[in-house]
Amino acid sequence: MEPTFLAASPFLPLIGLxxxxxxxxxxxxALIATKELGREWNAGARDDDRKPTGKLAGRAERASANFRETYPAFIALAFGVIMAGDPSGIALTGAWxxxxxxxxxxxxxxxxxxxxRSLVWVGSMIGLLLMFFVLMF
Incomplete structure (x- = not known):
């Protein structure tokens, strides 16, 4: 039997997204690095320590790293709110x-x-703070 709070949670599609x-x-x-260094590099073991050096490759890597810095917090907060419930909807707004x-x-x-870009990042932090607020208060 599946717990109803999980089955009915509007957070699950957001987690999937x-x-x-x-x-x-x-x-x-992967696409940007492969374009710069070639398919052989991408398919190989990458033992030669070559790394993409182009601006776009660097930006893609940094954007991904930035996402991965906040992603665990989003997942933890989303599941925390699922467990605690969110009758006011503030956390769901924050997640969106x-x-x-x-x-x-x-x-x-x-x-x-x-x-x-920095303002958009701040917006994402506000979203996390709204989710956090629901868990704490």
Whole structure:
């Protein structure tokens, strides 16, 4: 028998979408690195320590690293809110804010757009804080 709080949670699709964002980051890194260094490098064992050095490859790597820094917090908070419940909906709003900001962040970072990218990152942190708020108060 499946617990009803898990089956009915609106957070589960958001968690699924967050995994999709992770896959997009990994795929972008791989495609850009392969374009720069070639299929043989990508298919090989990479024992020669060659790394992509282009601007776009660096941006893709940094954007992915930035996502992976906040991703565990999102997952932990999402499951925490599922367990605790969220009658006010504040945490769900926070989760959507985090998700939308993380999607917007990718092209902003790849295009090298300053300031707006930072504001979008701050937006994603606000989303996490809303989720945190529900668990703490």
């Amino acid at each position: 967050s995994v999709l964002i992770l896959v997009v980051h990994v795929t972008l890194q 804010i985090w998700l939308v900001c993380r999607i917007i962040y990718i092209p902003l970072y790849l295009m090298g757009i300053p300031y707006v």
